[in-house]
Amino acid sequence: MKTPVSVLRLPRGPEPNSRGFDPNSPRYIALCPTTIPASQGNKADSVNLEEEQQLRSELRECFLRSLIAMTDKQVQFNLYEKVQVQAKFGASDIDVLNFQVSDLQTPLGVQKEALLRCQDMISYSFHL
């Protein structure tokens, strides 16, 4: 009777809620430049880093305020496959992955309440 080869453990499977590609893995850190160019540099660039961070926070604040301004307004969404839909914007989730909308006008009729996936959108527009 042959002895089976011992195994340290089984291969790790996929995580249920993540698509993986751990940004903390050595390979990721080595091969992916960070998105903030200034943070790659040496101490002399710290001024640039601060400035860039400042601009980024301003842009982020602007975006978040735009979401607030959009609440209860009619928004036109441009989706893939040349689909356009209109709906009343309700709220966004914290990661901006989904938008909660009401009275979504679709080619198949009006959906009273719906969740639109942000990854399906190309752009959206509304009147202030």
Added chain:
Amino acid sequence: MAMRQTPLTCSGHTRPVVDLAFSGITPYGYFLISACKDGKPMLRQGDTGDWIGTFLGHKGAVWGATLNKEATKAATAAADFSAKVWDAVTGDEVLTLAHKHIVKCVNFTQDSNCLLTGGNDKVLRIYDLSKPEAEPQEISGHTSAIKKALWCNDDQQILSAAEDKTIRLWDRNTGEAVKTLSFEASVSSMEYIPDGEILVITYGRTIAFYKAHTLDPIKTIDAPASIHSASLHPDKDFFVAGGDDFKLYKYDYSTKEEMESYKGHFGPVHCVRFSPDGELYASGSEDGTLRLWQTAVGKTYGLWKCVLPEWFEVKWYAVEKPNVPVHGGDGNQRLQCLQHNKAILYTIQDRQ
């Protein structure tokens, strides 16, 4: 004392695994990509099978997947009429190449600058990845759906296999067919070994080896069952094959003799490939799993650990004096334990 193979099962896919590919050896090891009918190709660490990430974006079964040598880019071919190029480090989709029908196969050139695609519209396309909006170069000729297309001969030529039961060798620059091979049955798989210019093809129950430049036959082997895929070991001493009877077969390449067969999968084996270092081979099956198999059963590698059972008399030999068994020795002595068919080297510390 021979040991029984323990395959490592990689789960995660929910539908049949139809294609798999290894990258080259990188400073971070080597990687494996699997194409699955669930539309979610996965990247795994090649030597352990550990999941790294899933490429999300395709809206249909993924029929083909490949990695570039450095494992920095991935490409996939899917039933949603598109081929996609991905960043294999971040998992982000980099490019979508729209086609007019199901795309079945993708292959990078060695410099990763061009991507070859083939599918059900019977046309081979070459995309320049530095100019993705430009129209691809098209090569027509096949009269049925293309199943597999590969770059060969230093990316100057293309090999393609189609449902029209032919394999064609094309000149990349002229787009002309240089040679055509016809078969009785549709070719189920193709593997190109650049070092040695060997082409491995499978059709029916046959595994056939050809010279890649000339398409001259080298040898053929008949298996006990219909074979879907085969792979030749980098040292060209053996090859493995799998197919309809769910088993993996291992053959001696020189003698053509069947050495071993392994059960494990619960469905037909669709694809099998050796790792770039030849230490293991991976198989993908209708049962939705990938399995990793050791080439040298019992050797310590990846997740496999060679454990010497206490009750065997283990003979130790100093590397410098291979004919004289020793017991003990000083801390600097390198000892060799002869087990199975291969020698395993240990230092005194390991042995204790």
